[in-house]
Structures are given as structure tokens and as C-alpha cells.
Amino acid sequence: MNVPVIQTLVDALSVGGLYALTALGIGLIFSVMRLGNFAHAEFVTVAAYVLFALSGHALIMSIAASVLAAMMLAALTERVAFRPLRQADAATMLISSFTVSMFLQKLMIFLWGSRPKALDPLPMLNTSMTISGAQISALKLVTILVCAALLAGLTLFLTRTRFGLEMRAAAENFTMSRLLGVRANKVIAVAFAISGILAATVALLFSAQTGFVHPRFGVQLVIIAFVATVIGGLGNLTGAAVGGFLVGVVSTLLQALLPDELRPFREAFLFAVVILVLLFKPQGLLPARNIRERV
Numbered sequence: 001m002n003v004p005v006i007q008t009l010v011d012a013l014s015v016g017g018l019y020a021l022t023a024l025g026i027g028l029i030f031s032v033m034r035l036g037n038f039a040h041a042e043f044v045t046v047a048a049y050v051l052f053a054l055s056g057h058a059l060i061m062s063i064a065a066s067v068l069a070a071m072m073l074a075a076l077t078e079r080v081a082f083r084p085l086r087q088a089d090a091a092t093m094l095i096s097s098f099t100v101s102m103f104l105q106k107l108m109i110f111l112w113g114s115r116p117k118a119l120d121p122l123p124m125l126n127t128s129m130t131i132s133g134a135q136i137s138a139l140k141l142v143t144i145l146v147c148a149a150l151l152a153g154l155t156l157f158l159t160r161t162r163f164g165l166e167m168r169a170a171a172e173n174f175t176m177s178r179l180l181g182v183r184a185n186k187v188i189a190v191a192f193a194i195s196g197i198l199a200a201t202v203a204l205l206f207s208a209q210t211g212f213v214h215p216r217f218g219v220q221l222v223i224i225a226f227v228a229t230v231i232g233g234l235g236n237l238t239g240a241a242v243g244g245f246l247v248g249v250v251s252t253l254l255q256a257l258l259p260d261e262l263r264p265f266r267e268a269f270l271f272a273v274v275i276l277v278l279l280f281k282p283q284g285l286l287p288a289r290n291i292r293e294r295v
Helices: 003-033 040-053 059-085 090-112 138-160 162-172 174-179 184-210 219-232 237-257 260-280
Strands: 128-131 134-137
Touching: 003 040, 003 134, 003 138, 003 162, 003 184, 003 219, 003 237, 040 059, 040 090, 040 184, 040 219, 059 090, 059 184, 128 138, 134 138, 138 162, 138 184, 138 237, 162 174, 162 184, 219 237, 219 260, 237 260
Parallel strands: none
Antiparallel strands: 128 134
């Protein structure tokens, strides 16, 4: 395997891992509530701003505070904005999601301003190592390992724990699972808490790669993750992860293969590929069952 291939592979896995974690955070909520939660972008952004606010403190404390803030924000959003609207139609839920997203964006502009803030939460990873002659960023390798560990941990949670099994049952058929004793409020609260953990992890890794944070920090990432979720299959968590990795691989290949003058339009080519996929697989690569059912 030559040097450019190794570098492209590492880049693809690193980007795909971030998209997969973001898509899983979105897919978890959609699987149990049939809600496209656009406010997930602000979960990522708030977690990054907490890292910025505590940048002079110990790294462990900053990461713990960032995760706790994202979890609390996700839980509060579910309790205040979404729980009272569970019996409303899908359009009302979606509007509520946009409203929460815009409110949090304006709140962050009010608190920290609209200009980007320099943020480097993992300076110890600003090095590179040689693998088969290729210079590979330590941050990208750590990103791949962290994403793989979280994906494995989430798989174990969903298959080996009570809440995980209840969440899978709710994703398959929420009405039947409630009749069988699944506690809706707790399942949904746990799903939002896990989405907060995933958002905080993405905020840490993505801010370390970009080197800054601003009020729309998570928006572009979440938009592409939504695309990945649709490609993988709405309501299917495995499909969300697969879609995230596929989008990451395609995006990285486009960056590497497109001529220099066309690289600024990489997203346009990416969405063209998405359209082609959906023309042949409109339900996604791994469509979920009972996709029309909602809480």
C-alpha cells in the first residue's frame, strides 16, 4: 500500500468516524421518537464552548464538564421542548426542533459573540507518526480509535443492557413495547443523554481538528450527518453508522481526486452522489421497519 493510499484511508476513517458518531446521535432520537432533531448541532456547539470556557483548566475536568453540559442540555431540551409535543404532528415537532436550534444559536452569540474563538483542546496530539512511510497525524489516529471504541460501547449497551434492549424494542415498535412495560419517558431520556455524550465527543475531536469554535460550529457537521442517516436508513442505528462512514469516505475521496479548482464545490458533488444513491435505494441502504410509527 503506497503512501497516498494510506493517508487517504486514515483521513477517510477519521472523517467517517465523526460523521458516524453524529449520525448515531441523530439516529437514536429518530429511532424512538421519529423526530429529526436539528438541535443536535447546538449540543455539539455548546459542548465545544464549554471546552473553550475551561481551556485553562485540567483537560479531564474540561472534558467531563463538556460531556455533562451536553447531556444536561439534551435532557432539558427533551423535557421542555419535545415532551409536551409528543402527541403533536411531525411538522410541529420539526418546527420545535428548529426553534430550539435557533434559540441556542442566538444565546451563544449573546454570550460569546459571533466571531470564531481559537480552541485547541488536545495540543498533545499535534504531532505525526510514520506508518509505512506515510506521515499520519496522531489526532486522526486517536479520532479513529475513539470513534471505534464508542461504536463498540454503544453496540454493547444496545445488546447487553436493559435500557439498550428497551431502546431497541422501542425503535422496532414503540406502541407494542409500551404495552409490554417499556417506560417511555426513561427510554427517551436515556436516548437524549446518550446523544449528548456523542455530541460532546464530536465537539472535542472536531474542535481539535479545526482549531476554533463559533455559534454555527456544529451545523454543517449535523447537516451532512443527517444526509448520512438518510443514506443508511432512517430509524436504523446500524444504517446511521454505515451511512456516516460512507459519506466520510466519499467526501475524502472527492477531496483527494477532484482538481484544485473544483475542490471548493466538494459538497455539491457529495450531494450529487447522495441523490444517485437515493434514486436506487429511496429507503436507504438499511431501511428500518415501522418507519411511520411515532410516539
